[in-house]
Amino acid sequence: MHVVVIGLGAMGYGIASALHRAGMNVCGFDMREEVEANFSKLTGLAIDRKTALAQADCVVSVVVNASQTENALFGEDGIIKDLKSGAVIISCATIAAEEAIKFEQSASEHGFLYLDAPISGGALRAAQGKLSVMASGSTEAFDKAEPVLAAMAEKLFRLGDKAGNGSAMKSVNQLLAGVHIAATIEAFAFGLSQGVSADQLMEVIPHCAGTSWMFENRGAYIADGDYRPHSANDIFIKDLNIVQHAAQMSALDLPLTETALALFKETSKQGMGKQGDVAGLKLYAEQAGLALPPARYEEA
Secondary structure, X not given: OEEEEEOOOHHHHHHHHHHHHOOXXXXXXXXXXXXXXXXXXHHOOOOOHHHHHHHOOEEEEOOOOHHHHHHXXXXXXXXXXXXXXXXXXXXXXOOOHHHHHHHHHXXXXXXXXXXXOXXXXXXXXXXXXXXXXXXXXXXXXXXXXXXHHHHHEEEEEEOOOOOOHHHHHHHHHHHHHHHHHHHHHHHHHHHHHOOOOHHHHHHHXXXXXXXXXXXXHHHHHHHOOOOOOOOEHHXXXXXXXXXXXXXXXXXXXXXXXXXXXXXXXXXXXXXXXXXXXXXXXXXXXXXXXXXXXXXXXXXX
């Protein structure tokens, strides 16, 4: 099977690597030439973009947002000009459901199948082929994409026969993820203010009822003084804005989401938007004069 991966960031590179290990012919493309070159060395394939798209049975788009998705697929240099007719596009970006519906329609008009398939699990699980994929689209699209989905996902959730449902579910996940990160930051600030060390928090809380996946994952970064952008602060500004917009369209107030979003926005305002999404802890530390675990890595 011939697959093209568009976007070789942490998630895209991991997905492309997992597909390569599964025995597929995978070409990866990115704005950064050096990243493309590294992936070509991994696969042993050095095929230009136009040729790769003409051969592709499937394209996996792993860009950041709706604007990048639209440009990558349908823009002036979009893939549809060169993509083999009848190919399936798996779109993994976190976008609004209404955008996914629009992209599915556009893909269909150009003769392509489309899966609304946002992902969750982080870069490590992407490289292991163990992501959770929240997908919706036609039966034909699922059938054609099945080998690719099997290679990239440990959990595949089929959420309906049209685009939009996958992105709606991802928005629910991002609401929870953003709120849990904000709660983790606040819990660490409170614990440190009470004389509890970051290491002690990580020793105890993961075994107690108050834990969460985000506490255990992001808490480890805090305890290690790691503010690198494994997932950047500004990503959650984008994602929670999507959540808020959808909620407003349903006349629904989400006060916990608003509070978490305010923390991410203030963190960005203070120049830490490109740092990891736990960087907001520094705001609490400055407020209360808290000593944080020393930063061990170069920060954004």
